[in-house]
Amino acid sequence: MIATDTERELEFQAKIDRGEVIEPKDWMPERYRKQLIRMMSQHAHSEVVGMLPEGNWITRAPSLARKAILLAKVQDEGGHGLYIYSAAETLGIDRGEMIDQLHTGKAKYSSIFNYPTLNWADIGAIGWLVDGAAIVNQTALAKCSYGPYSRAMIRICKEENFHHKQGYQMLAYMMRGTKEQQEMAQDAMNRFWWPALMMFGPSDTDSPNSAELMRWKVKLYSNDELRQRFIDRTVPQAEAIGLKIPDPKLKYNETTRHYEHGEIDWQEFKNVVNGNGPCNRERLRARVKADADGKWVRDAAEAYAKKHMN
Amino acid sequence: MNTTTENNSALFEYLLRLGDTSLILGHRLAEWCGHAPILEEDIALTNISLDHIGQARLLLDYAGKIEGKGRSEDALAYHRDARQFRNLLMAEQPNGDFGNTMVRQFLISVYNFHLYSALSKSADAELAAIAAKSVKEVAYHVRHSSDWLIRLGDGTAESHERVQQSINDLWIYVDDFFNGDEVDAMLVSQNIAPELNAIRPLWNETVQLTMVKAGLQIPQVNSAMRTGSRKGNHTEYLGYILAEMQFLPRAYPDAEWL
Ligand SMILES: [Fe+2]
Ligand SMILES: [Fe+2]
């Protein structure tokens, strides 16, 4: 007897409720597949676009040791991109199509990479805050219902932890340095703190996809829960090295044992998501240009492979 | 001047030549970050750049010790001016298109491969150890760049034409590789460095082999050959590289960066 879609969907939901993992060959609702493609390609694009603001400082790293650390980090991020693209391909879309969606603006990437890296301390702030926020998100995603995504997250999180630690150490060292170095570090903190909080997405009251994604265990925690987790673990780290959080309303609530924070500027968030952040145009143009400039190289590789097939 | 001092200053010079070439080529490759033709190449170029920076650190660190004036790898990288740099002229040439970057990489990596293979048997144990470690990385650089030369040379008409043009453009910096001076001679006499005359035929052979596979022509030797790196006579490009690379330590001389 052939099961109807409704029956299949009930079975699918039951499977998820039992905590089973969905694998590429398993039946899944079309909408589940679409949502995962959206999330995974967005994640892969973020890893790749993220190479731009960090790559911006490799040639200016102030010591050879730091230059090597930054090169290794950026190389890791490219590897994450590659790995997540492959995981997304298990859903029946190829990398070229996902990249086209990025270039035409149909697919998004993390809004954080639309902020410029203006001083060297920004590299520390990205490692500590941006990779730090990514870890909170990705640790949750490591328990998500789609097998290939969850496994990718487990593997990637190990490297993100390393990046997080190195970024923090860099800022800690600068905070023990000259007055100018301390100012650079605080300036980076002032510019990256709020955008890092926005990485968790809109507040729960304003998060359109959340309920469905949580039912499917693609998301296991709400945006606000994850944001809170990030704040709670990051504020003491900032205080330990003498960095001030640029939020006058931030305070520890003894009863809830959580930090309370000021209102996030959701208008700014919407602007950046909709393409009007400080670097949206530059980032996208850089990716489109790299793709266009490299076309003759890809064409040549393809022509060569065809000629030498046997 | 006693012989130890002379030996040491020759070895110091020699180490700068190797270390600076790695540093400057690593810098050029890092400029590609996020702009490569495909993601795999973004990763590969970053990886090769990282190898070069790693080699530069070992070589410059050792150079500072041989010099004996307390200069660290960073003091040497960030506080010398262009005339004190000893990198090969080829290394500082701009990236151009991806094919041009691969040609530059190929010509230098083949040179490094034969040089470091010989240096891994150097009478100087520390240099021998650095060379032995580096040559494994360099073997991958040769493989990666020659694979691309072959694909581009034997790919489309456009890729063939572009990559041949890059070879023609870069060829004038080849003699600079082999233009040894009294420093080379002194270290050769002590079995610390190999004869450049012995490296050249090996280099020719490896380059020729790939060129044939790629269907590319070795340009006619002409009178425009540029040399001078061993005396710090560079092209105009190096000054701009250093202005960018050295900006922070120069702007904040009291700061330490870890
Ligand atoms: Fe990453
Ligand atoms: Fe990530």
Ligand SMILES: [Fe+2]
């Ligand atoms: Fe990372």
